Amino acid sequence: MSTIQPVAGQSEQHPDVALVERVRAGDLSAYDTLVRKYERQLFRISQHITQNREDAEDVMQDAFLKAYEKLDQFQGNSKFYTWLVRIAVNESLMRLRKRRTGKMVSIDDNIETEEGSMPRDFADWAPNPEQNYNQAELAEILRKTIQGLPEGFRLVFALRDVEGLSTEETAETLGLSVPAVKSRLLRARLQLRERLTRYFKKTTPAVASRVNGAEA
Amino acid sequence: MKCTEFLAILDDVIDESIAAQTRAEIEVHLRKCGHCEVVLDTTRKTIEIYRCHEIYELPSEVSERLHNAIMERCKKAK
Numbered sequence: 681m682s683t684i685q686p687v688a689g690q691s692e693q694h695p696d697v698a699l700v701e702r703v704r705a706g707d708l709s710a711y712d713t714l715v716r717k718y719e720r721q722l723f724r725i726s727q728h729i730t731q732n733r734e735d736a737e738d739v740m741q742d743a744f745l746k747a748y749e750k751l752d753q754f755q756g757n758s759k760f761y762t763w764l765v766r767i768a769v770n771e772s773l774m775r776l777r778k779r780r781t782g783k784m785v786s787i788d789d790n791i792e793t794e795e796g797s798m799p800r801d802f803a804d805w806a807p808n809p810e811q812n813y814n815q816a817e818l819a820e821i822l823r824k825t826i827q828g829l830p831e832g833f834r835l836v837f838a839l840r841d842v843e844g845l846s847t848e849e850t851a852e853t854l855g856l857s858v859p860a861v862k863s864r865l866l867r868a869r870l871q872l873r874e875r876l877t878r879y880f881k882k883t884t885p886a887v888a889s890r891v892n893g894a895e896a
Numbered sequence: 897m898k899c900t901e902f903l904a905i906l907d908d909v910i911d912e913s914i915a916a917q918t919r920a921e922i923e924v925h926l927r928k929c930g931h932c933e934v935v936l937d938t939t940r941k942t943i944e945i946y947r948c949h950e951i952y953e954l955p956s957e958v959s960e961r962l963h964n965a966i967m968e969r970c971k972k973a974k
Contacts, residue, residue, distance in 0.1 A: 708970060715966055720954055723962075727952040736952070737962055744966045749973055798903070802931040805938050810945060822951045841943045866907045873935070873942040880938075 696760040704751060715744055718761060721843055722768045728838040729772035731827055732779070739775055743768040758852060762845065766853045769835070799870060801877045809880035825875045833868035840865055897925040902932050910940055 696717075702710035722743055727736035747754075747767050754763050810818050826834055839850045840861065851861045902925055908914050909922060926933045954962075 873939045
């Protein structure tokens with residue numbers, strides 16, 4: 681049984697490393713712990729890519745099973761979580777490809793657009809703008825807005841900003857260069873900002889500035 | 897600093913990976929440019945709002961069903 685090499689430069693061992701070792705030694709309960717730890721993240725990522733709930737549920741299951749079966753191939757030179765996410769991303773893209781009747785799907789689709797690379801709407805947002813919507817309305821706005829992004833931007837934003845992967849981990853997971861991740865991240869952030877401004881901007885600037893002035 | 901120069905490093909500003917010298921130039925620019933100030937502030941809020949709100953919820957009963965299915969499949973796999 682091969683052992684996991686610690687990540688270079690890291691003095692403390694990530695708790696996942698011990699769990700992975702236990703799974704390799706035949707302890708399925710350790711894998712249960714890992715699944716519980718990351719199932720929500722994997723579901724969200726799969727949903728971000730497939731944009732379909734049933735597909736995301738299937739992808740999540742398939743990704744965890746594949747990771748379990750291929751655990752011996754995990755070298756430990758990246759985090760277990762990053763390795764898992766890469767499997768889920770690949771499974772999601774394969775699922776999309778099936779749904780689109782065999783058309784090749786890559787994260788480079790539809791990114792050749794200049795839209796959103798320069799801000800156009802400079803309206804400030806209302807203070808706590810999310811409070812103007814109930815939870816369901818807000819979730820719908822956020823879903824609709826991020827779903828409108830090109831795949832390659834949406835995925836970079838989801839992994840880097842929502843799931844908290846580093847720029848380097850995002851690049852490794854998606855098979856992109858670090859500059860490509862940075863360029864897509866900037867455009868994703870700007871496009872989302874622009875689109876959310878339609879919902880969240882101050883509706884009556886004159887009144888709002890008077891109120892703000894009074895509070896200051 | 898011009899607005900285009902500020903936008904080119906917006907991500908680094910948000911991720912706080914900016915050298916002290918550049919940070920000082922940014923502060924000077926932001927004091928003069930309301931547009932860039934709004935873009936910085938609302939881009940930060942955009943990230944924050946996506947981090948704080950679950951847009952793809954996984955209800956606990958679904959999560960439990962999927963979890964059990966995964967573990968069943970893993971048991972059979974080896």
